[in-house]
Amino acid sequence: MPRFVTGGQLIALVIALILSTAALIVPSITATMAEQSAWLAPWMGLPVALAVAYAAVELHRRYPDQTLIEYAPRILGKPLGKMVGFLYVWWFFHVTATILQEHSLFMDSTILIATPGSVFYGSLALLGVYLLGQGLHVLVYLNVLMLPFMLALLMTGLILVSPNMDPGNLVPLISHGGLPQLLVASLGSAGWLAQVVLVSMFLPYVRPDAGATRAITAGLVITVFTLSLVTAGTIAVFNASETVRLQFPVYSLTRFVFISEFFNRLDALAVVVWVAAVTVKFGLWFFAAVLALAQLTGLRSPVGLLPAAALFVVALSTVLYDNVAQMTTFLAEVMPLYSLVVFEVGLPALLLVIALFQKKGVKG
Amino acid sequence: MKRRWLSLLVLLPLILLTSCWDRIELNRLGMVIAVAIDPAPQGSEDRVEVTAQVLKPQPPGQTAPGGQGGGAGPFVNIPVTGHGSAEAAQRVALESARTPFYGHTQLFILGEDLAEWDVRVFMERPGRGFELRRAARIIVARAVSGKELLSTNVKLADIPAEGIIDILETHYQTGFVPDIRLRDFMARLNSKTGAAIVPAFALVPRNTGSGGNQGTEMIIQAAGTAVFREGRLVGYLSPRETRGLLWEQGQVRQTVVNVPFPGSPPDLIIGLGIRRAFSSIRMEADGYRVRADIDIEVRADISEYGILRDISKPRSFSILNQQLSRIVKDEVEGTVRISQDELQADIFNLGEQLRRQDNQSWQRLAPIWDEIYPNIEVNVTVRSILRHRGTIIVPPGVMN
Structure with missing residues (x-):
């Protein structure tokens, strides 16, 4: 595999594969549990995500040229390893399908209400096939090009809406007796942040001199910082009780920008950021899913699988979610634990522990 | 060569002179x-x-x-x-x-x-x-x-x-x-x-x-x-009866249908915004008995929560889907009844559907369609797909 991803690109990649969908709905989910302390939840989820990332890097050090799907059979033995690989293929496709439907539901609910949902997931899937057909490097470079603008726009939006913020909405830091709820919310946040486990599919593409650990750590900290800021901003503007009611809190936040009479209606900007960000996030997860499937089945190149896989993802996304209520409930109540326990912490920890005892692979 | 140039010279003005003389x-x-x-x-x-x-x-x-x-x-x-x-x-x-x-x-x-x-x-x-x-x-x-x-x-x-x-x-x-x-x-x-x-x-x-x-x-x-x-x-x-007809024609877009929520006071209703409706019709003829199966798919979203309770969960969406399906079905069936009993006129153009699907039967039945139409057995099935609820989850003051 060509190892072309530099440290800077890895930082951007880590941010892109988590941030966009986490910022779309999650602030209202964490606020449901932790109220005004919701902005602390990402920080409390950070250690979990870091542990997951370090496990991935440690496994990568032992099997430097291989992805999770490839070294799982070498650690667990073929039948068990292939089964773990299959589970991961499923999970990657599951998350990919969820991203598609999130995009479609968001666009349908906000600015393009009369457009059929199929237009959104269809176009995104097509774009994914095209982008990945060109190779992973295109997606990586595209991400490096766009991410700074996206973050800058997001920050600009936050600064512009800041005159409407009431810091009092964030007090008290933690409600009396609210620590348990905050911990539950942190678990939710951790579920999203630990999506960083996906880097174990990309690490074989990272240059040896990239400083993977530092880059991933930096990426995670930036992600957590942004998520926390966005959540705090939403709560400061709307108060926690209203944030809970918002389907798309950050979108609503940008709609609240008004500076004097003329500077307002920035919602289109939020949509621009979203579309750019979700394109990359979808691309990365879709790539991981297709690559995993190819490696599981022993195909040399995943490119031929792209069209069929895109069709499958589109079909899966419509089968999984009929409406926004199903999706939100799944994301709030099922997804964090389902992802966290099995795919983000459980299986990687298992792999790492066994690998440590086996002392196989290249010593680091 | 000279003649050619001359003929061109004669033809050229024809192009310039084309116009409507009246x-x-x-x-x-x-x-x-x-x-x-x-x-x-x-x-x-x-x-x-x-x-x-x-x-x-x-x-x-x-x-x-x-x-x-x-x-x-x-x-x-x-x-x-x-x-x-x-x-x-x-x-x-x-x-x-x-x-x-x-x-x-x-x-x-x-x-x-x-x-x-x-x-x-x-x-x-x-x-x-x-x-x-x-x-x-x-x-x-x-x-x-x-x-x-x-x-x-x-x-x-x-x-x-x-x-x-x-x-x-x-x-x-x-x-x-x-x-x-x-x-x-x-x-x-x-x-x-x-x-x-x-x-x-x-x-x-x-x-x-x-x-x-x-x-x-x-x-x-x-x-x-x-x-x-x-x-x-x-x-x-009436306009409402017209909508019953147009559901069947797949012509309804962007209308609001009021739906009661089971267990809530009847004056508190939820407004569902229709986005699109599709329909397909299957005709079957057996002797003088004709059956029409009308399948309608309605796509909608929540325009207004008229009741103050938490209906954010998937279960509420399926209840609303049922309600909407029932209401659309009632509207279509009501219009079918009026067209069969009062007007005795094939406004749904079921005859044309029969012509396309079972031409032989149609040729036999078309001359006596006036007697056939009021007795057609019409089965309406409606499937409703509610997709989203806009940018808020629950009504103000209602916690989910």
């Missing part, structure tokens, strides 16, 4: 935007009265706000009588300084009194003349004459005919008015089995002003659908 310059034409046909006034020896609404060109910046029937507005109404519409159209020219031009006519109005005769007689001329286009819309003036409709102002429109067209276009989406062009009307008039449907418009009084200067004004309003059988007006569908 052309009429634009500033000599009177654009007729709408035509209404009514019975001639009593005492007249003619049969019909044709009202042509002609655009009155005005220098830019001088458009007078809201003219009254040939007064200050950018149009004039020219009412003339004649034995047929061709003769009447001729007489419009006699009363106008500009030659009436029907190539841009967009609206064709049948007065109700006329529609009680066999309208096929009057639909002859519009199809034959080369100017009038079949994309023109047709409406029935309900309980008024077409002339009166054309003389009534539509709010925010300079020209009544254009106002009516705008109302029609907005209304096509709601499902309360069918989208019918001359082409569709003709096709149904030709049909051996189908009944023709035409949107109806009426004038209704509405109170204006307050306190001392109270008054009433007449406003134009969509008033359901006129149903024609063999060229004769047999009755009307």
Whole structure:
């Protein structure tokens, strides 16, 4: 595999594969549990995500040229390893399908209400096939090009809406007796942040001199910082009780920008950021899913699988979610634990522990 | 070579000289935007009265706000009588300084009194003349004459005919008015089995002003659908009944359907915004028994939560899906019943579906369709797909 991803690109990649969908709905989910302390939840989820990332890097050090799907059979033995690989293929496709439907539901609910949902997931899937057909490097470079603008726009939006913020909405830091709820919310946040486990599919593409650990750590900290800021901003503007009611809190936040009479209606900007960000996030997860499937089945190149896989993802996304209520409930109540326990912490920890005892692979 | 050049020289002017030798310059034409046909006034020896609404060109910046029937507005109404519409159209020219031009006519109005005769007689001329286009819309003036409709102002429109067209276009989406062009009307008039449907418009009084200067004004309003059988007006569908028909035609878009939530007070309802509706029809004939299976798929989202409770969970969505399906099914079945029992007219055009799907049976049944149609067994199944709820989850003050 060509190892072309530099440290800077890895930082951007880590941010892109988590941030966009986490910022779309999650602030209202964490606020449901932790109220005004919701902005602390990402920080409390950070250690979990870091542990997951370090496990991935440690496994990568032992099997430097291989992805999770490839070294799982070498650690667990073929039948068990292939089964773990299959589970991961499923999970990657599951998350990919969820991203598609999130995009479609968001666009349908906000600015393009009369457009059929199929237009959104269809176009995104097509774009994914095209982008990945060109190779992973295109997606990586595209991400490096766009991410700074996206973050800058997001920050600009936050600064512009800041005159409407009431810091009092964030007090008290933690409600009396609210620590348990905050911990539950942190678990939710951790579920999203630990999506960083996906880097174990990309690490074989990272240059040896990239400083993977530092880059991933930096990426995670930036992600957590942004998520926390966005959540705090939403709560400061709307108060926690209203944030809970918002389907798309950050979108609503940008709609609240008004500076004097003329500077307002920035919602289109939020949509621009979203579309750019979700394109990359979808691309990365879709790539991981297709690559995993190819490696599981022993195909040399995943490119031929792209069209069929895109069709499958589109079909899966419509089968999984009929409406926004199903999706939100799944994301709030099922997804964090389902992802966290099995795919983000459980299986990687298992792999790492066994690998440590086996002392196989290249010593680091 | 010389001859060639010479012939070219002769041919070249031909290209330059092509033009219509009987052309009429634009500033000599009177654009007729709408035509209404009514019975001639009593005492007249003619049969019909044709009202042509002609655009009155005005220098830019001088458009007078809201003219009254040939007064200050950018149009004039020219009412003339004649034995047929061709003769009447001729007489419009006699009363106008500009030659009436029907190539841009967009609206064709049948007065109700006329529609009680066999309208096929009057639909002859519009199809034959080369100017009038079949994309023109047709409406029935309900309980008024077409002339009166054309003389009534539509709010925010300079020209009544254009106002009516705008109302029609907005209304096509709601499902309360069918989208019918001359082409569709003709096709149904030709049909051996189908009944023709035409949107109806009426004038209704509405109170204006307050306190001392109270008054009433007449406003134009969509008033359901006129149903024609063999060229004769047999009755009307109300707007709600029209929607029952248009669900089946897959024409409903952007309407709001009110749905009660089980266990909530009946006056608290949820407004579901319809995005699209699709339908498919399967016809089966066995002897003289005909069955129609109508499958309808409705896509919608939540426009308004009228009840103060948490219905954010997937279960509420499935309940709302059931409710919406039931309501749409009731509307369609209600209209089917009216068309079978009261109107006895195949407004759903089920005969045409049978012709396409089971031609043999259709050939056998078409001559006696009038007896067959009221006894068709119609099964309606509706599937509703609610997708989202906009940008908030629960009503204010309700925690999820």
